[in-house]
Amino acid sequence: SAAVEAVRGLTPGPGGDEVQLICHVSPDGDALGSMLGFALALHARGITRLRATFPGDFELPTPYQDMPGTELLVPEAEAFPAPQLVMTFDVAAESRLGELVRLLEAPCVVVLDHHASNTRFGRVNLVDPRAAATSVVVDGLLSRLGFPLDPRIAECLYIALATDTGSFKFDMTTPEVHELAARLIATGISPGDISRRIFDSKPFGAMKLTSEVLERATLDRAAAGGRGMVWTYATQDDLARHDQRPYVLDTLIDPVRSVAEADVAVVIKESPGGDWAVSLRSKGAVDVSRLAVSLGGGGHRLAAGFTGRGSPAEVAATVRSRLEANLI
Ligand code: 5GP
Ligand code: MN
Ligand code: MN
Numbered sequence: 001s002a003a004v005e006a007v008r009g010l011t012p013g014p015g016g017d018e019v020q021l022i023c024h025v026s027p028d029g030d031a032l033g034s035m036l037g038f039a040l041a042l043h044a045r046g047i048t049r050l051r052a053t054f055p056g057d058f059e060l061p062t063p064y065q066d067m068p069g070t071e072l073l074v075p076e077a078e079a080f081p082a083p084q085l086v087m088t089f090d091v092a093a094e095s096r097l098g099e100l101v102r103l104l105e106a107p108c109v110v111v112l113d114h115h116a117s118n119t120r121f122g123r124v125n126l127v128d129p130r131a132a133a134t135s136v137v138v139d140g141l142l143s144r145l146g147f148p149l150d151p152r153i154a155e156c157l158y159i160a161l162a163t164d165t166g167s168f169k170f171d172m173t174t175p176e177v178h179e180l181a182a183r184l185i186a187t188g189i190s191p192g193d194i195s196r197r198i199f200d201s202k203p204f205g206a207m208k209l210t211s212e213v214l215e216r217a218t219l220d221r222a223a224a225g226g227r228g229m230v231w232t233y234a235t236q237d238d239l240a241r242h243d244q245r246p247y248v249l250d251t252l253i254d255p256v257r258s259v260a261e262a263d264v265a266v267v268i269k270e271s272p273g274g275d276w277a278v279s280l281r282s283k284g285a286v287d288v289s290r291l292a293v294s295l296g297g298g299g300h301r302l303a304a305g306f307t308g309r310g311s312p313a314e315v316a317a318t319v320r321s322r323l324e325a326n327l328i
Contacts (some may be wrong), residue, residue, distance in 0.1 A: 034134040
């Protein structure tokens with residue numbers, strides 16, 4: 001395929017081609033894991049003029065600080081100014097790249113992703129909406145390139161897969177997902193250690209913050225044609241009072257989406273700039289990706305997001321009114 005040719009065409013070594021890997025803003029386990037897993041595989045094949053980065057402050061969520069390959073990460077200001085090849089990981093749209101959108105002027109841009117809403121902004125677009133994570137797409141490309149897995153690459157891809165499948169619980173958890181997980185574990189990585197580090201290591205302050213945010217949740221049983229919506233919000237002040245880092249807000253959707261009386265869960269998270277990053281989750285009947293796209297965002301059918309403005313109650317009301325129009 002064109003992606004295989006783009007990678008095979010690279011000149012390796014210290015005088016070789018420059019390759020810039022990028023992932024989406026507020027990177028999650030799939031964004032970082034698929035990017036760093038591929039970075040390590042390229043590096044092992046002699047593509048050493050290689051940098052990986054993500055938009056915004058150079059601050060990794062604590063759970064991902066020990067991920068293999070972080071030594072290849074640079075702050076966005078240190079991205080190559082004019083790389084021969086740019087590859088994007090888990091990036092659904094140019095709007096998810098912040099300042100790094102300038103890199104899309106590179107002679108070759110390869111997009112690796114699994115969002116149905118992907119806008120195909122690359123020259124080569126390897127987008128598989130049936131893939132549970134971008135790391136599944138990465139694994140496919142590595143196989144076609146003949147690049148072998150090693151334990152460090154496998155750990156990155158495993159973290160990506162475990163994150164995006166909710167630890168192998170979500171609908172996308174196919175036989176292929178378990179087959180990939182089996183191949184990754186067979187390299188010798190430890191799923192127990194990885195899961196403890198990624199999912200079960202929250203600071204005490206994060207628990208207290210979560211408790212406050214859950215306390216202010218609202219259950220709207222009539223929303224979504226009676227299917228129900230539960231929503232809450234979290235502010236920068238919540239983070240400051242509990243001395244917590246921004247990524248903690250991204251973990252709040254998990255307890256909220258477990259509410260039985262609501263098919264749709266919404267967490268409205270204040271951004272440092274003052275607007276709101278809105279996380280949407282559906283249990284099945286409602287396509288929250290369509291809803292998010294109609295509000296300028298994107299995502300998957302059952303997990304999506306957009307940028308909201310106004311008060312949290314206003315953002316929730318906007319979602320509620322869109323839900324009436326978006327039921328399938
Ligand atoms: P999360 O709620 O975990 O931040 O995001 C859920 C899904 O929706 C992810 O796949 C993410 O890429 C996508 N998503 C979240 N916010 C946005 C947004 O503002 N724009 C787009 N295009 N996708 C988003
Ligand atoms: Mn992601
Ligand atoms: Mn993903």
